[in-house]
Amino acid sequence: MAEKLFKSNQLLSQLRRVVKSEQLVLSVLALVVGAMAGAGTIVFREGILFVQTLTFGSGEEAVHEYLRTLPAWHLIAVPTLGGLFVGVFIYRFLPERRPHGVADVVDAALFHDARMSSRCGIKSAFISAVSLGTGASLGREGPVVHMGASFGAWLARMLHLRRSTARTLLGCGVASAVAASFNAPLAGALFAHEVALGHYALTAFAPIVLASVTGTIITRLYFGADVAFLLPTNEIQSFLEFPAFALLGIAAGITAICVTRGIPVVQNVARAAKIPIWLRPAVGGLVIGVVALEFPQIVGVGYGAMNDALYAAYGWSLLVQLLIVKAAMVTICFGLGYAGGMFSPALFLGAMLGGAFGVAATAVFPDLSSGYGAYTLVGMGAVAAAMLGAPISTTLIIFELSGDYELTIAVMVASVLASIIMDQFQGGSFFTWQLKCRGLTTRWGREVNLLRMMKVADIMKREYEVVGLNEGLPAIQEKLVNAPYSELFVVDEDGRLHGTITLADLRHAAFDREPGDEITAGHVARSKPPVLLRTDSIEKAVRLMEQTGEEHLPVIDDDERRLMVGFVHEKDAMMAYNNALLELQSEDHGGAPPKLF
Known part of the structure; x- marks a missing residue:
């Protein structure tokens, strides 16, 4: 892993030394993603025709007239057997045992920092080519959009680029795929903003346009300049x-x-x-x-x-x-x-x-x-x-x-x-x-989605003061003086969180006790405090802070073991959110050149 990280950073450093500008580096990366998505679109379209030739016996896109010449058993058998292969493949080899498409691209852009699996993109494209080549009554653009986006996400992951740059490269893959499918570069660029990214960002516009044009050029070189549809001359009469x-x-x-x-x-x-999940496409194929x-x-x-x-x-x-x-x-x-x-x-x-x-x-x-x-x-x-x-x-x-x-x-x-x-x-x-x-849901806007993407593990503090469950008052007082934000976390002998202690809790315990009573951390602590998991979103952390009035919350590894691993302060959550908003504002309105990582 360390070797891969070193090589990717070395590659990016060499590229930056050559072009001396992060905007130019991003443009070069956009050209690479655009070329990959354009080439992928060509392979995908040819793959559909190859499967269609193998199964139906014709490699023409307008195959419906030829199908009339086939015997009934052939026309029924191909979609049925094709559906069986598709169902088994999806069940065995695709995440969540379902096909992937444009919705997964939107999901990645809005909720997962533009992280996508390139393997899943290639597998989904392959099985979509089989689906369409054996007669599925669906479309070819969605799979290539997903594949193109996965190429952009893969390049961003290999180079360890920051979130905003990764989203831009994901959009580059989408734009190139749409443009290559319809010979429509402008529409491809706007589709990436309108659907995949969900907004229009000035800093992303130029790279996405470059990728869109690149995809169009590559497919035109291969297929020619013919558009997707042969249009008659139309004129609005009135x-x-x-x-x-x-x-x-x-x-x-x-x-x-x-x-x-x-x-x-x-x-x-x-x-x-x-009907078993793996058998359902075969049933659909029989109906088709x-x-x-x-x-x-x-x-x-x-x-x-x-x-x-x-x-x-x-x-x-x-x-x-x-x-x-x-x-x-x-x-x-x-x-x-x-x-x-x-x-x-x-x-x-x-x-x-x-x-x-x-x-x-x-x-x-x-x-x-x-x-x-x-x-x-x-x-x-x-x-x-x-x-x-x-x-x-x-x-x-x-x-x-x-x-x-x-x-x-x-x-x-x-x-x-x-x-x-x-x-x-x-x-x-x-x-x-x-x-x-x-x-x-995409209804809450990018700001809330941003909070949901950011995880507690990204901002939690790992340096904190703990006190044992049975430790006495002198130890509590000594540790509380040095504790960050004047709060102690009480743990048992196995490191499991029991509660928290603040100065206010200590004062209450001092006033409430009888002379001679022994005070331990277990007696003073507020047991079962509100907690967060490392995998929780910052949106959940902020909401929990608002509900409980707490300024900082302990973070545990899971609900069963409750091992203490850190804590989150309200200030850190708000600072992370503010920095992310500034990044979004920079994307939308331009300004400083984009930072790649």
């Missing part, structure tokens, strides 16, 4: 259409709510049916295979079907059917533990919803309608914005894909309304809901 776009936004918000609320229903059914016999469009990521919808290849009836069926498949896949993301499913649902809405709007107001394609694109942006909690990023993705300013305004209107509906009636995005299911 601003009188905007009420229709607003209605579409409301419908998109309702769609996002229905899908999110459907997932726990599936989970509860699986638990009630006592059966449904794909009639609707092959729902297999995999679904970009081919989205392009068909953009070019009005589907009628109103099929669009509505695909909307309902895809929503059901997404809830089943997530509810039964498949690995994959929510971005592509949200775009798919939005495409079908927008297309169906556009058909109806064109039929009612043919002279005012901008055509099916425009409504399809607006629907894609609106549902994705509501699901991801990212109206700004989603709007920019549509703008970078279409280059149409007026259409972007329509997407903005629908996205904002959809996000408001989702926020008011669901309490936040899909990722917020996932965190809430784990007992975490």
Whole structure:
């Protein structure tokens, strides 16, 4: 461990000697993370097609037409067996026996000092590629976002960088992955701030943009400059259409709510049916295979079907059917533990919803309608914005894909309304809901989250004065004079905390005793004082101090042994919190160059 620390510090020192500026060092690290995430995105996408070729026999992204030529047993067997492999792999090799994704990135950024496992990132990407390659009706963006973020967190951990720099590199991985997925560098940069980091920080903006551009360049060199979707030419016919776009936004918000609320229903059914965790994806795969016999469009990521919808290849009836069926498949896949993301499913649902809405709007107001394609694109942006909690990023993705300013305004209107509906009636995005299911909340703001991230072990004092349970008054008086903050901690012969003694306690004991009474520390001490564990957050420490009126609290190793290991003073807790707030303020508003470690 010491050798690794020495080597990482030596590497960072050499880099700093070359470039002479911490801002430039951070920029170089951002380029490295951006390149890693961009390359990882390429490998992931090729991995999906490789698995798809092995299992279905086609390496095309628009695979739904080819699937119609397969025999029924093949179409059912591949998702079922793929789901079985996915379930066993997740159960055996992934932490908490569940797939990991964007919510875990938000969790790491807000609650765990941007600490993530790169091994978990690679394993999650691998099993997501298997999921999608064998037909899971989910998306490919979430896994690469998680993988890219884990690369940034890994580099920060290897170089022992400070918390704010680690969060920035985590955001660099996210931005590069999103930009590489959609050929949209600006949207990738803003998505990292809007979703992963949860705020906009000036000091992080330049490195994140560099990483985003790097990821885009790498994927363009490999895949070419083609965008994710082939867009028809769209033109807003009249601003009188905007009420229709607003209605579409409301419908998109309702769609996002229905899908999110459907997932726990599936989970509860699986638990009630006592289906083993490792077997659940196989059950989902069986359902996918059966449904794909009639609707092959729902297999995999679904970009081919989205392009068909953009070019009005589907009628109103099929669009509505695909909307309902895809929503059901997404809830089943997530509810039964498949690995994959929510971005592509949200775009798919939005495409079908927008297309169906556009058909109806064109039929009612043919002279005012901008055509099916425009409504399809607006629907894609609106549902994705509501699901991801990212109206700004989603709007920019549509703008970078279409280059149409007026259409972007329509997407903005629908996205904002959809996000408001989702926020008011669901309490936040899909990722917020996932965190809430784990007992975490993003509602308290960064300041409270910061207190929850900081641990008692980081600020506790390890030098303190103890007195034995049976020691007498002279020993108590002598030790109390030299004790920090004039407080003694009373321990038994095994070092277990019994209580505390202050000058006030000693005065009370002196007045209350009878002449000739023997005074020991056990008699004077206030027994069972409020205590903290080393793993408790500073937020808990501050709250306990407020409730008890204590200025300092003893810290024990665990509730059973109660071995004394230190104490926390209110001043130290407030100082740590204040320093962290100053660091956040520096991130948000710029100022001094960022400190790396």
